[in-house]
Amino acid sequence: MNFSDIKQLHSEADRLQTFEHWPLASAVNPQRLAKAGFYYIGPSDRVRCVFCYGILKSWLPNDDPETEHRTHFPDCPFLQGREVGNVPMPTWQAARPRSLVRMESIRFPAYDEIGTRLESVSRLPRSVLQDRQVIAEAGFFYTGFGDSVKCFSCGGALRNWQKDDDPWIEHARWFPRCPYVRQQKGNEFVDDIEANFRNAVSGMSLPQSPQREHPIPGPNSQIDVQSLMEAVMRDQEEKGGSGSASQARPAPSGTHWDPEDRIICKICMEREVEVTFQPCGHLVCCEECTHHIQDCPVCRRAIRSTVRTYLA
Template identity: 30%
Template sequence: LNTERDRLSTYFDWPPDVPVSPEELARQGFFYLGHRDRVECAFCGGVLHQWEAGDDPFIEHRRHYPHCPFANGEATANIPLGATSPPTGSPGTAQAVVSSPIGTEWPKQPDFADEQSRLSTFHNWPRYSPMSPLRLVRAGFLYTYVADHVRCYWCDGGLKDWQQDDDPWEEHARWYGSECGYVIMNKGMDYIREVRTRRPPVVQQVGLLLKQRLKKNKISYSKPQFRWGVEAGIVQSVLDMGFDENRVQAVIQNHWQRYNRPFTTATELLNALLPQEESLSFQLTEQPLDPETMERELRRLREERQCKVCLSADACMVFIPCGHLCCCEHCANMLRMRGRRCPLCRALFQRVQRAFLA
C-alpha cells in the first residue's frame, strides 16, 4: 500500500460518522482495516482508532509513532495521489518511481512463493486440526509450528483456531484481503468486498472485550486496559504467540490496579504472563474436563513453552522488537549468527532478551 490511491481504495466502507476523512488519512499514510475506525500506517505498521472531532492524522501519527519514517518526512516508497513519481523534499515521500496496484508491493516471505515450499512447513501439522494443509497452502499460508497457527507468505497475516467448515480463502479475504496482494491477484477486489459485506471482520480488541465483560458482571473499573499508541502492538504480539485472551486480560487488569500504568514492553508482559501457566495447570484439575479436552489443553501449553527450532528445550528468549518468545538460549544464539530472523514471523530482530519466570 505504498501509493495513496491504493490506501484510499481500502476506505470503501468507511463509517460516515467518523469525523476524519479517508482522503486525509490516506494522505498521511494510513489504510483502513475494515473495522470501525481502525487504520494502520503502511510504513511503520502503527495502528490508530477512536478518532474524535478535531484530531489531525499527521499530529496523531507523530505523537503515537515518533519513529515512523513517513511521519518524519524520511525517504519511503510513497507515491501521492495523481503523481507518476514521488516529489522530493515533501513530508512522507521518497525516491520510488513505480508502484504496484497490489495491496502489498512485495511478499513478506518470498522464499515461500511456490506451493511446495509452503507445504513443506506442514510436516508437523497437529492431527487434531480439521483443516487440510493443502487447502491452507493454496490460500497462501505456511505453518508457524505453533498449535494450528498459520501465516500468509505475502502479507504475513496470521490465522488460527480452524473449524471444520472454515474456508481458508474466505478467512484470508475477510481479515487481510484489502492489504494482501496474493488474495487480490487470485480472487480480486469484488470477491473481497463480497466476503467482507457478508462477514465483516470483527477485531477482538482486548480492552473492549474486558470492558464489556466487566460491565456485564457489574464490576466498576474505570482505567483503560491498554493505550493503543503504546501497548496495542505488545498485546497483539502476545496474542499471536497463542496465549489465552482471558489470561492476557486478567494480567493487564491486575497490572493497572497495582501500578496504574500500561505494560511498556513485550518482555514485561511476557514475564507477567508466564507464571500464570503453572497456576493454570492446577486449575485444569479443578474443572470437570473430559480426558480428550484435558490432553488437548496440556498439549497446547507444552507447545507454547517449547522452542520452535529444536522442539526439545523450553523457550526462554524473546526477540526484540517483534516480541516473540519462541526459542531456547542455544537456538537463539544460533539464529543471531545466521540471518537474525525470528522463526515465527520471519522479521529481522535487533536483539534477544531472556524472559525469567517470576
Template identity: 25%
Template sequence: LTSTSHSPVRLARSGFYYTGRNQECVCFSCGVHNSDWTGSSVTDIHTRLCSECRHLNGHDVTNIPIGSNNSSQSSHLLSESSKRKSSNKNAKQSVLENRNRGQNTTHTQCQAPNQNQRPSIPRSNHVREMLEPLGINFDRPKYPSYSVLATRISSYQQWPSYLTQTPRDLSIAGFFYVGYGDYVRCFFCGGGLRNWEPGDDAWVEHARWFQKCSFLLQNRGVDFVTLVQSVQNEQAETTLSENLPSSLDIEQLPAAVKVHEMGYSWETIKATYIQLNKPVSETVTVEELIDEILADKVTPPNPSEGNSQDIETNPQSPSPPADENEPSRTYTANSTANADLSNELKSLSLKDETEVLLDENRRLKEQRLCRICMEEDITIAFLPCGHLCCCAHCAPAMRKCPICRAFIKGTVKTYPA
C-alpha cells in the first residue's frame, strides 16, 4: 500500500486488512473488498461500500483496539463493548489510562470513560464477595519483597532482645520488622502491630486485628479466626458477669441453705440465683427464691428417687480363642515340617510386602512436599492452571506457576483427604 494516500493505521482502524494483492483490502467484519482508495477518506469509502458494517457502526465485539497493553484488558473491553457504543478515540484513551495505572492493581479494567456510567469497582467487589466463602484468593501482597520467609527473618537484625516474641515466629505469621521499636507489619495485608507484651502470640494478634488478611486465612483457616474473635467477645462479656455469685458463694448464703433444706437441689437454687441476676453483696430472701422457683414450675425432688441402684450383671468374658497356628499333637512329622515351611514362606512374603509399603509411603511423602522449600506440605492450588506445588509460606512469592509457567491469577487453600 505504498502508493495509497491512506496510512495502514487508518485502514486497520476502519477494519481493513491487506490481502497482499496490489491495493486490495478486506474488512474483517463485513467482508467487503476494495482496491480504489483515491478521493474520499477511509471511513467514507467504507460507508459507501457497506453502510451496515457492524464494526463501522460500533456493534462488533470481536475487535481489539490499537494500543491494548495486555490480554486481560482486551478481553474485558470485548465484554464491555457489547453493552454500549463507544468511539475508537475514547476506547484508545481508556487503554492508555489503564496502562499508566501500574501492574500491581487488582482487577484492573479497560473501558471507555462515560459520565453517565458508574465505575465497575462495585462489580468486582460483588464477585469478590461471592468467591471469598469458597476460599479463593485474588489478592496480592502489599509488600511483595517480603514474600519469602527467609527475607522476613533477615529483617529482624535490630529486633529488641527483651521481647519474648522470636523473629522466626513473627515471620511465620507474616510479619517483617520495620526497623524501629517493636513495630512489625504484615507483608500481605499491610497491617502493623506494636507494643508487644509477654505471652502475646503472633498468629492470635494477627487474627485479632486483621481478620480479613488472605495470608492469615490460608494458613490458619476461617475457624481459627472465628475462634479468636469469639474469645475476644467473651472476654468483654466476662467483665460484665464478674459480680455474679459463684457456686461456692451461693452454698454459703443463709437463704440458699434454707431452700436446700426444703428439698430443692443445689442445681435448682444456683439456676434461680443466675435468673435473679443479683450480686452476692445484695441480700436475697427465702421468699424471693421460692417465688422464682415456683414461677419456673420447679418442684422439689422426691427423696425416694435416685436411691435405688440398678444391678448390672457382668457377662462372663469369653474364653480366649485357641491359637490356630499351634500344631496338634496328632499331626505327623511330615505335616509339621510342611507347616513350618509354609510359615517361613509367609514371613518372607510379609517382609517383602512391608518393604514395598514403606517405599510407597516414602514416595507419597515426597510428592506432598513443597517444590520450593522441600519442608512443608503442599497446601496451595494455583489458578487458573490448578497445579499443587507450593506450601502456604512459599505460594505468596510466586508470580508464575513453577510447573507450567502460567501467570497465577488466584490461589485456593487445599486439604488432604
C-alpha cells in the first residue's frame, strides 16, 4: 500500500493496513506492531517506527513489539509520551480489522476485499435473513447456488441458513482452522466455539437406520476409499430402483479394488468425488452436484457445510 505523505502513517489504522502482506501474522500480531508505532516496509519482516524512524527485523515468536521498541529505541518520542500526532485506532475498528491473511493461503483472492464480497452476497435469496454486511465481514461470498456461500480464505462452504445462525459463529464452528476467522475474531473465540460444538456433538445420540447392516464410515474415522465406496454402493443397492441414471454401479467382484477405477460421483456418475459433507462426513459427490442437493444422499441428513477433499 502506497502512502504519499508519511504523516498518514501517524494513524494507527493506516499503519495496520501496511501489514497486508506481513509474513509473520501467526508469530507477531500486526495490530500490536501498528499500536507500537510501526509500519511494514519489507523485505522479509522489517518494520519502521513512524515517529523515531527506528527499524527492527528478525522477529521471534511471542516478541512484544512495544518491549522491543523500548529496548532498541528508548529515546523514541512516541514511547516517551510526547505529542507526536499519533491517531489511535477507534475501538470498533480494532475489533474488526481488515483481512491480513497471507495471500498465498487465500483460496479465492478475487474476494479478498469486503466490498467485492458484499456485492456478491447481496444476491443471496430473501430466505436468508442474516445481515449481508455481517456475512461479508465474516469472509463469505455468494456461490450463485441456493443459499450457499464460501469463505474467500479457507474455501469452506455453508448452506441451509437458519433464522438465528450467526455467520461468525457458524464460520468458527465448521471451519475452526480458517486463518481469516482466527485473525479477525481471535483464537479464544474460535477455540471456545469449537469446544462447545465438540461437547454438544459428543452428547448426541444419533439414530441408526434399522435397514442398514453395513455402516458407512463416519467423519471421525480414517477414510479407506475402498471400504467407503463399497459401503455406499451397498447402501444404494438396498434402496433399489431399476433404470435410474443414479443407480449404483455393481461392486467389483472379490476383494480386489482396481487402482484404475475412478471414484465416481454417485449422482452424475461422471466426475470424481471431491466434497465431504458436514456434519455427516460422507464423501460421495463432485462439487458441481452438491449445489443441487440439500441433504446427503447416503444418510439423508441436512448438509450444513462442505469441505473440498482431495484423494491421494
